[in-house]
Structures are given as C-alpha cells and as structure tokens.
Amino acid sequence: MRAWTASLAAALCACLAGQAQAQTSDLVAKTAFRVCADPANTPFSNKAGEGFENKIAELFADKLDMPLRYFWFPQAVGFVRKTLGDKRCDVVIGYAQGHELVLNTNHYYVSSYVFITDPQGDLADVTHLSDERLKGRKIGVTAGAPPATHMARYGLIGDAKGYHLMVDRRADSPAEDMIDDLKAGEIDAAILWGPIGGGLAKEHGLSITPLLKETGAPRMFYRITMGVRPGELVWKRKLNSLIRRNQAEIDAILAEYGIPLLTEMGDGVVQRKGEE
Numbered sequence: 001m002r003a004w005t006a007s008l009a010a011a012l013c014a015c016l017a018g019q020a021q022a023q024t025s026d027l028v029a030k031t032a033f034r035v036c037a038d039p040a041n042t043p044f045s046n047k048a049g050e051g052f053e054n055k056i057a058e059l060f061a062d063k064l065d066m067p068l069r070y071f072w073f074p075q076a077v078g079f080v081r082k083t084l085g086d087k088r089c090d091v092v093i094g095y096a097q098g099h100e101l102v103l104n105t106n107h108y109y110v111s112s113y114v115f116i117t118d119p120q121g122d123l124a125d126v127t128h129l130s131d132e133r134l135k136g137r138k139i140g141v142t143a144g145a146p147p148a149t150h151m152a153r154y155g156l157i158g159d160a161k162g163y164h165l166m167v168d169r170r171a172d173s174p175a176e177d178m179i180d181d182l183k184a185g186e187i188d189a190a191i192l193w194g195p196i197g198g199g200l201a202k203e204h205g206l207s208i209t210p211l212l213k214e215t216g217a218p219r220m221f222y223r224i225t226m227g228v229r230p231g232e233l234v235w236k237r238k239l240n241s242l243i244r245r246n247q248a249e250i251d252a253i254l255a256e257y258g259i260p261l262l263t264e265m266g267d268g269v270v271q272r273k274g275e276e
Contacts, residue, residue, distance in 0.1 A: 221266030
C-alpha cells in the first residue's frame with residue numbers, strides 16, 4: 001500500500017509539475033519575439049531602433065524567424081511590473097545578474113564603471129579612485145551610483161558634481177550633460193557606467209579607463225544578462241542557447257558601440273582584434 005501511495009504521489013507531482021511548466025511556457029508569445037524596452041534610453045534602446053539592445057533584439061528575432069515587437073515603457077520604478085509582470089512582453093534584453101525581480105539568463109557581457117577624461121590631460125593615466133591627484137578635482141558622477149560610494153570613502157565627494165540617476169530620458173540626458181561639461185572644462189573627469197560612457201568617449205575622442213582596482217563594496221563591474229519572468233525555465237534555456245550560439249555576433253554589436261568588455265571576474269579588459 002505504501003509503495004502504491006508513493007508511486008501515485010510521485011506521478012501526481014510529475015503531472016502537476018508538467019502542467020505548471022506548460023502554463024509558464026505558454027505565457028511566452030509563439031508568434032513574435034516580444035521585447036520590453038525603454039523608448040528613449042540610448043545607447044541601450046530607443047523607438048528608432050538605434051541602441052545596441054535594439055540590434056541584439058533584431059539578431060535574436062532573426063534567429064528565431066519571428067517578427068520583432070516591442071512594448072515600450074520608461075525604465076524607471078515599475079518597469080518590470082508593467083512590462084514582464086503584466087505579460088506585455090517576454091524579455092528584457094539587458095539586466096544585471098542576480099536581480100530578484102526577474103529570472104536571469106546566462107550573462108552575455110561583463111562591463112564596469114569607467115573613468116573618462118581628456119587624453120592629453122594630467123589625469124589620463126588615472127586607474128583608481130584612490131589616486132592622490134584626484135584630491136580637490138571636480139569629478140562628474142551619477143548620484144547614488146556605486147562610484148559615488150567609493151569617492152566618498154576617498155574624500156572626493158565634496159568637490160564632485162552630481163548628475164541625476166533616475167530621469168525621463170525623453171527630456172533629460174545626464175550622461176551627455178556630463179560629457180559636455182567635461183569638454184567645456186567645467187569638470188576635470190567623468191565617471192559613467194561603461195556601456196554608456198564607452199560610446200560617448202569614443203564619439204568625443206576622450207580617454208576611457210575601466211575602474212577595476214577599487215576594493216570594498218559596492219562592486220564596480222556587473223554581468224549583464226537577459227531578464228525573463230520567474231519560473232519560465234524553458235524560455236530561459238532557449239535564450240541561453242541563442243546567446244551561446246550567437247556570442248560572436250553579440251560581441252560585434254557591443255564593439256560597434258564602444259562598450260568596454262571585461263573578463264569573467266571583472267579583473268581585466270577583454271582585448272578586441274586590432275587593439276593593443
């Protein structure tokens with residue numbers, strides 16, 4: 001009797017698990033590659049399809065042989081709830097690994113915050129925020145971002161110029177403002193998240209150095225994944241397969257946008273072909 005009961009319980013659990021998996025998988029659209037994205041958040045995404053996440057979305061839609069469809073929503077408070085949560089779309093193309101609001105795929109790139117300055121200036125060879133030459137210098141930093149904590153530790157915040165973190169990118173562009181201030185001489189250096197700062201530095205001929213030598217919390221590098229709804233394991237595995245099989249093409253897109261790429265543990269820069 002006990003053996004029969006155990007077998008029945010096992011079969012029932014397997015059946016329920018199968019149903020749960022089927023129900024979860026069924027939330028993903030079968031007729032389109034549905035992407036959750038910000039309509040005005042370059043260099044990541046915009047409605048014109050000019051961001052690098054747009055290009056990766058186009059690549060995946062092509063590999064899946066599906067039309068690409070977006071659900072646009074500003075990437076601010078409530079973004080995940082109003083997009084993935086409301087089942088308006090099925091994937092966020094760029095999401096930091098370990099965020100509890102989503103189920104993360106495998107990461108497809110690693111990047112860090114970067115130090116940006118005039119390549120001919122006296123700060124061009126700065127590689128860490130504890131450098132004594134930064135004392136008394138005016139450095140642009142995003143308020144509330146990890147670099148601000150390190151700057152406070154080294155006594156640099158008092159002279160820093162802060163830029164807003166959460167803004168409506170349809171009206172404000174703090175990163176571009178920071179670079180404009182650097183070019184105008186209003187600040188001596190800028191610190192930005194690599195995928196944002198890399199392209200801007202490249203565009204304006206500025207020096208860029210990934211900040212790899214900071215110790216203590218918070219960390220300055222992040223592994224970037226794609227985000228899906230919690231429980232959608234079948235969809236996650238499918239995206240993992242797409243990432244693995246198309247990593248070279250993803251890397252080419254990232255290189256086009258000047259994104260600094262780091263090694264797996266964030267302790268070194270990945271050298272691209274043609275770079276010294």
